[in-house]
Amino acid sequence: MLEARLAEAAILKRLLDSIKELVTDANFECNEEGINLQAMDNSHVALVSVKLSASGFKKYRCDRPLPLGVNLGSFTKVLKCAKDDDVCIIKAADDADILSLTYEARNSDRIAEYEMKLMDIDADTLNIPDTDYDARVSMPSAEFTRIVRDLSQLGESVRIEVSKEGVRFISDGEAANGNILLRQTDDDAPPEGVTIEMNQHVNLTFSLKYLVNFAKSSTLSNVVQLMLSNDVPLLVSYDFNQGHIRYYLAPKIGDE
Amino acid sequence: MIHRWNSYTSTEGILYALGADIICFQEMKSSRATLPRDVALPGPYHGFFSFPVNKGGYSGVAVYADSRKATPLRAEEGLTGVLQPKPPMSPEERVSMSYPLAHDFDPFPDDNGETDSGFDALDSEGRTLVVDFGLFVLINVYCPAETSDARLPFKMNFHLLLQERIRKLIEKEHREVIVVGDINIAATPLDHAEGNLPSSIATFWDHPAREWFRNWLDPNGPMVDVIRMFWPERKGLYTCWNMKLQARETNYGARIDYVLVTKGLLPWIKHGDIQASLKGSDHCPIYIDLHDELLLENGETIKLRDAMKQNEVTQPPRLCAKFWDEFSGKQTVLSTFFGKREEMPSQTPSASPVLVTTIPSSKSITRSFSSSRINDQRTSGQSAKRKPSDKGLSSGSNKKNKVDPGQAKLASFFSKPSSNKSTSKESSSKNESKNAWSNLFTPLRPPKCTVHGEPAKLYTVNKQGPNKGKKFYICSRPVGPGYDKGKGERLREEVNYEYRCNFFKWASEVRREALQQSGASRD
Numbered sequence: 001m002l003e004a005r006l007a008e009a010a011i012l013k014r015l016l017d018s019i020k021e022l023v024t025d026a027n028f029e030c031n032e033e034g035i036n037l038q039a040m041d042n043s044h045v046a047l048v049s050v051k052l053s054a055s056g057f058k059k060y061r062c063d064r065p066l067p068l069g070v071n072l073g074s075f076t077k078v079l080k081c082a083k084d085d086d087v088c089i090i091k092a093a094d095d096a097d098i099l100s101l102t103y104e105a106r107n108s109d110r111i112a113e114y115e116m117k118l119m120d121i122d123a124d125t126l127n128i129p130d131t132d133y134d135a136r137v138s139m140p141s142a143e144f145t146r147i148v149r150d151l152s153q154l155g156e157s158v159r160i161e162v163s164k165e166g167v168r169f170i171s172d173g174e175a176a177n178g179n180i181l182l183r184q185t186d187d188d189a190p191p192e193g194v195t196i197e198m199n200q201h202v203n204l205t206f207s208l209k210y211l212v213n214f215a216k217s218s219t220l221s222n223v224v225q226l227m228l229s230n231d232v233p234l235l236v237s238y239d240f241n242q243g244h245i246r247y248y249l250a251p252k253i254g255d256e
Numbered sequence: 257m258i259h260r261w262n263s264y265t266s267t268e269g270i271l272y273a274l275g276a277d278i279i280c281f282q283e284m285k286s287s288r289a290t291l292p293r294d295v296a297l298p299g300p301y302h303g304f305f306s307f308p309v310n311k312g313g314y315s316g317v318a319v320y321a322d323s324r325k326a327t328p329l330r331a332e333e334g335l336t337g338v339l340q341p342k343p344p345m346s347p348e349e350r351v352s353m354s355y356p357l358a359h360d361f362d363p364f365p366d367d368n369g370e371t372d373s374g375f376d377a378l379d380s381e382g383r384t385l386v387v388d389f390g391l392f393v394l395i396n397v398y399c400p401a402e403t404s405d406a407r408l409p410f411k412m413n414f415h416l417l418l419q420e421r422i423r424k425l426i427e428k429e430h431r432e433v434i435v436v437g438d439i440n441i442a443a444t445p446l447d448h449a450e451g452n453l454p455s456s457i458a459t460f461w462d463h464p465a466r467e468w469f470r471n472w473l474d475p476n477g478p479m480v481d482v483i484r485m486f487w488p489e490r491k492g493l494y495t496c497w498n499m500k501l502q503a504r505e506t507n508y509g510a511r512i513d514y515v516l517v518t519k520g521l522l523p524w525i526k527h528g529d530i531q532a533s534l535k536g537s538d539h540c541p542i543y544i545d546l547h548d549e550l551l552l553e554n555g556e557t558i559k560l561r562d563a564m565k566q567n568e569v570t571q572p573p574r575l576c577a578k579f580w581d582e583f584s585g586k587q588t589v590l591s592t593f594f595g596k597r598e599e600m601p602s603q604t605p606s607a608s609p610v611l612v613t614t615i616p617s618s619k620s621i622t623r624s625f626s627s628s629r630i631n632d633q634r635t636s637g638q639s640a641k642r643k644p645s646d647k648g649l650s651s652g653s654n655k656k657n658k659v660d661p662g663q664a665k666l667a668s669f670f671s672k673p674s675s676n677k678s679t680s681k682e683s684s685s686k687n688e689s690k691n692a693w694s695n696l697f698t699p700l701r702p703p704k705c706t707v708h709g710e711p712a713k714l715y716t717v718n719k720q721g722p723n724k725g726k727k728f729y730i731c732s733r734p735v736g737p738g739y740d741k742g743k744g745e746r747l748r749e750e751v752n753y754e755y756r757c758n759f760f761k762w763a764s765e766v767r768r769e770a771l772q773q774s775g776a777s778r779d
Contacts, residue, residue, distance in 0.1 A: 040590060042289075042290060042291070042292050042293070043293060043582045043583075043587075043589070044293060044589040044590055044591060045582065045587055045588075045589055045590065046590070047590050047594075126590060126591065126594040126595070127594055127595045128594050129593075129594065129595075156581070174342070207581075207587060232593060233590060233593050233594075248590060248594075250587065250588040250589055250590045250592070250593065251588055252581075252586050252587050252588065253585070253586060253587075253588060
């Protein structure tokens with residue numbers, strides 16, 4: 001069985017908000033190390049990978065690996081019933097067909113219990129190879145959100161160029177174009193500043209609508225890491241106390 | 257005839273099993289963003305789609321053409337030419353030189369007598385695909401249903417727009433046209449289960465849509481209803497049934513789906529029929545079959561392939577889903593970078609059987625045809641997928657049955673404390689309350705309907721409103737022509753008592769009566 005006690009429901013609420021637009025159903029794979037989720041969007045262009053490590057919970061127990069197939073829309077609804085600072089307890093039996101959630105209010109005796117139906121999901125799991133990325137960029141997550149939101153007004157895709165100069169985001173729209181250059185900040189380290197590590201010049205194009213989606217995770221962490229290599233999917237990673245959320249996005253080709 | 261077409265696990269398999277070279281779907285109930293790859297690019301079929309401009313999940317039409325048999329020369333969305341891909345189509349890419357203009361026809365007035373119902377709006381709901389196959393222009397259409405009186409002007413204007421578009425194709429461009437799809441009108445009384453009831457026949461043509469349709473159809477208009485042409489007298493040639501009434505069992509339906517052709521195409525048409533036995537939707541498929549070659553009057557033979565200018569086509573038009581950015585190869589997919597994991601070796605075997613029991617890729621079909629109107633498909637897909645939760649569902653509803661049998665009044669337990677009762681022993685009163693409780697929880701015996709004296713059937717109100725969730729009983733017989741809809745909606749002389757009668761009773765009322773009875777028997 002699974003029993004996990006999370007100090008604040010907010011973390012789950014935010015996590016769901018950052019994946020529910022991308023995938024509709026997904027398996028939460030629970031094992032003794034924690035809870036993992038890997039899911040691809042319909043068009044097989046983006047993948048989201050979530051890890052909540054056991055140590056991030058106030059209490060965590062999972063006797064044997066347990067896949068919890070969840071409709072993310074329903075899960076979001078159930079989580080909406082929790083206040084951000086509620087203690088959230090997740091429980092499922094071994095051959096569970098329901099997931100039970102309990103919210104304990106912080107400053108009162110209110111205890112709310114919810115049950116949600118689980119489903120069998122036969123999702124393709126992908127093996128993500130370890131990659132040495134040619135470029136790693138860390139920046140404030142709010143900055144990233146703004147960049148992709150601004151550029152998504154102009155065009156459908158963004159070209160990300162990492163060079164000695166810095167990292168440049170370029171969008172060519174039908175009616176307008178724009179580009180944003182971020183230089184490495186010398187005195188400020190993240191979360192306020194930008195750091196760029198680069199072995200090789202990188203130039204890749206991605207669909208903006210996915211990046212706009214990814215940027216929703218800025219509620220989870222105030223730093224985002226972009227990792228790029230030519231001809232390899234982009235990795236957008238947000239680390240937070242309990243774990244991480246990572247997005248992989250396949251590049252577009254021949255769009256120049 | 258048993259078709260196992262809905263047991264196919266891929267869209268390609270389904271299309272193949274349907275056995276046609278060009279397949280048109282209406283009510284895709286999907287959107288471009290949620291269209292799975294498998295549905296957009298099913299093997300050798302070229303897919304063309306039109307979805308509502310604003311985020312939908314309703315309407316939507318699709319045309320699939322088997323690339324081995326027929327590839328269209330041109331294809332476009334909508335009737336007005338307003339819907340354009342990016343960049344807009346060049347004149348060569350367009351099916352027509354000219355499109356209907358707002359002032360070309362007299363729009364149908366709305367309630368206030370105003371006629372400006374928004375010309376562009378007519379094309380914004382993903383209802384039409386116009387595909388040029390050389391020999392003919394195929395128009396796949398999902399005409400609006402008259403869901404409320406307020407929609408009537410929209411419905412009528414859509415028909416008028418369709419008619420005008422086709423008039424231009426015929427008169428200005430000298431094209432032959434095939435219209436395929438859900439017209440949402442019963443053409444004649446013969447096409448409606450209730451059409452031949454005296455009260456219905458008298459007013460059948462009063463509806464403006466029916467009148468319009470009659471005038472558009474041969475002999476009054478240019479379009480020939482070919483399937484009726486092959487079956488002129490056949491009764492019960494219905495294509496759509498009300499699923500809520502289980503009307504398909506008794507073939508209590510209507511024919512609202514048509515294949516309409518211009519007269520020049522008639523020599524090509526070999527046969528046409530409906531496939532009423534093909535389940536999976538509230539409509540059934542309809543089809544026509546064309547001759548592979550035709551002997552012309554001058555003694556020459558012309559092949560269908562050549563008439564459809566198949567030698568001139570090298571690749572499908574730009575509207576084809578395979579050219580969409582997300583599928584065109586411009587956007588790479590993750591599986592080319594990351595290998596598929598065979599099975600998770602790190603997992604203990606106890607977890608993997610759960611994954612294996614699900615039907616391979618049932619997920620993708622579920623999506624595909626929950627989108628179109630193939631409902632059986634959807635439910636079968638879901639039951640495979642939802643196995644464990646179905647259990648949860650039923651147990652949940654059982655529980656609900658127990659605790660929610662209609663609120664009983666306290667009075668039914670405590671009533672009638674006849675004066676001598678006060679002397680009765682405590683234990684017996686305990687027993688009594690136990691009985692009362694167990695009575696409360698025993699399943700209700702369904703009441704018998706008044707006309708047939710047969711056990712009635714339990715339903716639950718799903719409609720929004722104060723009664724939502726309440727249970728009620730109605731006659732368990734199937735519906736059919738003349739079934740009793742109630743005095744207000746059915747003339748007494750036209751009631752056919754073979755079918756469902758007018759019996760109705762709230763379950764709460766049934767329970768109350770049952771309790772009163774048991775109370776009475778106790779006394």
